[in-house]
Amino acid sequence: MSAANLRARVRAEMTEEIKKVARRHLATDGADLSLRAVARDLKMASSAVYRYFASRDELLTALIIDAYNEVGHSAEQAAASAAAPIDRWLAACHAVRDWALDNPHQWALIYGSPVPGYQAPKDTVMPATRVLLLLGGTLADAYQKGLVPRREPLTGGFADELVPVAETFLPDLPPRVVADTMAAFFQLCGAVSAELFGQLNNTVERDRRGFFEYQMRSAATLAGLA
Amino acid sequence: MSAANLRARVRAEMTEEIKKVARRHLATDGADLSLRAVARDLKMASSAVYRYFASRDELLTALIIDAYNEVGHSAEQAAASAAAPIDRWLAACHAVRDWALDNPHQWALIYGSPVPGYQAPKDTVMPATRVLLLLGGTLADAYQKGLVPRREPLTGGFADELVPVAETFLPDLPPRVVADTMAAFFQLCGAVSAELFGQLNNTVERDRRGFFEYQMRSAATLAGLA
DNA sequence: CGCTTGCAAGAGCAGTGCTCTCGTTGTGAC
DNA sequence: GTCACAACGAGAGCACTGCTCTTGCAAGCG
Numbered sequence: 001m002s003a004a005n006l007r008a009r010v011r012a013e014m015t016e017e018i019k020k021v022a023r024r025h026l027a028t029d030g031a032d033l034s035l036r037a038v039a040r041d042l043k044m045a046s047s048a049v050y051r052y053f054a055s056r057d058e059l060l061t062a063l064i065i066d067a068y069n070e071v072g073h074s075a076e077q078a079a080a081s082a083a084a085p086i087d088r089w090l091a092a093c094h095a096v097r098d099w100a101l102d103n104p105h106q107w108a109l110i111y112g113s114p115v116p117g118y119q120a121p122k123d124t125v126m127p128a129t130r131v132l133l134l135l136g137g138t139l140a141d142a143y144q145k146g147l148v149p150r151r152e153p154l155t156g157g158f159a160d161e162l163v164p165v166a167e168t169f170l171p172d173l174p175p176r177v178v179a180d181t182m183a184a185f186f187q188l189c190g191a192v193s194a195e196l197f198g199q200l201n202n203t204v205e206r207d208r209r210g211f212f213e214y215q216m217r218s219a220a221t222l223a224g225l226a
Numbered sequence: 227m228s229a230a231n232l233r234a235r236v237r238a239e240m241t242e243e244i245k246k247v248a249r250r251h252l253a254t255d256g257a258d259l260s261l262r263a264v265a266r267d268l269k270m271a272s273s274a275v276y277r278y279f280a281s282r283d284e285l286l287t288a289l290i291i292d293a294y295n296e297v298g299h300s301a302e303q304a305a306a307s308a309a310a311p312i313d314r315w316l317a318a319c320h321a322v323r324d325w326a327l328d329n330p331h332q333w334a335l336i337y338g339s340p341v342p343g344y345q346a347p348k349d350t351v352m353p354a355t356r357v358l359l360l361l362g363g364t365l366a367d368a369y370q371k372g373l374v375p376r377r378e379p380l381t382g383g384f385a386d387e388l389v390p391v392a393e394t395f396l397p398d399l400p401p402r403v404v405a406d407t408m409a410a411f412f413q414l415c416g417a418v419s420a421e422l423f424g425q426l427n428n429t430v431e432r433d434r435r436g437f438f439e440y441q442m443r444s445a446a447t448l449a450g451l452a
Numbered sequence: 453c454g455c456t457t458g459c460a461a462g463a464g465c466a467g468t469g470c471t472c473t474c475g476t477t478g479t480g481a482c
Numbered sequence: 483g484t485c486a487c488a489a490c491g492a493g494a495g496c497a498c499t500g501c502t503c504t505t506g507c508a509a510g511c512g
Contacts, residue, residue: 007457007458011458011459031339032499035499035500035501036500037498044460045461046499047460047461047502047503048460050500055500056499108340109339111423112423113334113338113419113423114256114334120424157436158436158440161434161436162437179437179440182437183417185420186416188416189416190413190414190415190416191412193339193419197337197338197340199337199354199412208387209384210384211384211387211405211408213382214380214382214384214405214409215412222447222448233478233479233490237489237490260467260468260469261468261469261470262467262469263468270491271493272468272469272470272492273470273472273493273494274490274491274492276470276471277491282470
């Protein structure tokens with residue numbers, strides 16, 4: 001709280017302020033948010049923003065990390081409020097979908113096509129896996145509690161394809177569970193993205209909950225979560 | 227071939243040439259292809275391009291329609307080369323994935339997040355459904371041949387959510403089949419996009435075929451295609 | 453008090469989509 | 483064959499973008 005910290009505190013506030021406005025612009029204009037426009041909104045010169053973010057990509061990275069954490073946190077919260085694995089599973093999926101419907105452009109930022117010139121730095125890897133870890137954890141939990149019928153091991157011998165992901169993100173899980181977790185996660189992303197990006201008709205309506213739940217139940221069934 | 231047709235013919239050739247170069251730029255630069263850069267490549271003024279495409283969005287639309295048709299055609303070809311429904315199913319899925327791996331930016335254009343200011347015109351709806359129709363057709367075929375065990379009807383009463391899609395794209399199919407077709411289609415999109423957009427690790431490798439096939443087999447199983 | 457360092461502002465560069473205005477040239481009607 | 487007209491290419495120009503560089507100011511520390 002000394003005067004020495006004032007600069008740092010103001011800087012942190014300013015950084016947060018920029019992100020806030022940028023997020024607002026993201027919500028309206030999409031992923032091609034303009035650094036200059038953000039600066040205009042903040043009544044500051046565009047060059048001043050570069051004191052806080054070295055480039056537009058760095059600002060995007062900050063937003064991406066926040067988005068991953070937001071959706072991850074949201075899913076974790078939802079899952080925590082249920083007891084049975086299947087309920088936790090469905091709660092997490094619905095939380096992800098609800099968050100996506102509330103923040104479509106942020107969803108597009110993290111799970112849509114990568115922005116053209118942008119290369120995700122390492123910092124985004126960890127928060128990006130929160131939802132996956134949650135699903136995997138739920139499934140692993142159900143396994144340990146004996147709620148899942150014994151599955152036959154993987155056929156086709158592609159287990160080694162999953163090794164890199166398995167050993168970094170989902171250790172201590174049998175290959176079959178890793179495969180099912182990843183498949184379910186992709187299913188979740190696919191369902192949400194399809195609904196959000198208007199793959200078929202652009203009638204994105206929140207009351208299509210039923211179909212979404214049908215899909216996520218299917219994914220759970222596929223993973224052995226009855 | 228009369229002289230009267232010269233203008234029209236040159237125009238058609240020019241249009242195709244622009245699309246060709248644009249597609250090349252798309253492959254390298256991604257969705258933010260520059261109309262001016264395309265014009266430069268063609269050694270023409272940027273304003274001249276506007277004689278052929280009223281806007282950058284219109285050029286994108288043309289590329290999108292082509293992409294839909296390409297991937298659709300590819301899937302149809304692959305499916306036609308197999309006999310049993312499950313083989314046709316898998317062949318179609320692999321064809322879609324292979325095309326996507328070959329043309330990642332085109333895939334992003336049609337199945338990724340929508341480009342910011344862009345609103346898809348009606349022209350894109352029809353070609354967009356080719357893959358979906360193919361999957362649905364394969365499934366319907368299997369049904370008619372009695373290869374699919376009788377499924378219980380949908381529970382949860384969300385069949386009406388699917389009505390708009392069902393009646394415009396998949397008529398004459400029971401709601402259950404419509405739901406399964408759509409779910410499988412989303413699963414396909416999700417699997418390909420996840421792999422392509424590097425959701426987890428950016429190790430997009432063609433030899434992850436095994437895991438992809440595992441997912442698509444699961445989708446088929448879910449849809450009753452043993 | 454003076455010095456350093458963090459910060460904001462402005463000008464400027466190269467690039468973008470798009471519009472407008474010019475000449476030019478192919479085309480169909482007469 | 484002539485002539486008006488439409489299509490076309492080129493260039494200038496506008497408003498915008500990301501980003502850099504320089505300049506000036508003021509807060510913090512010795």
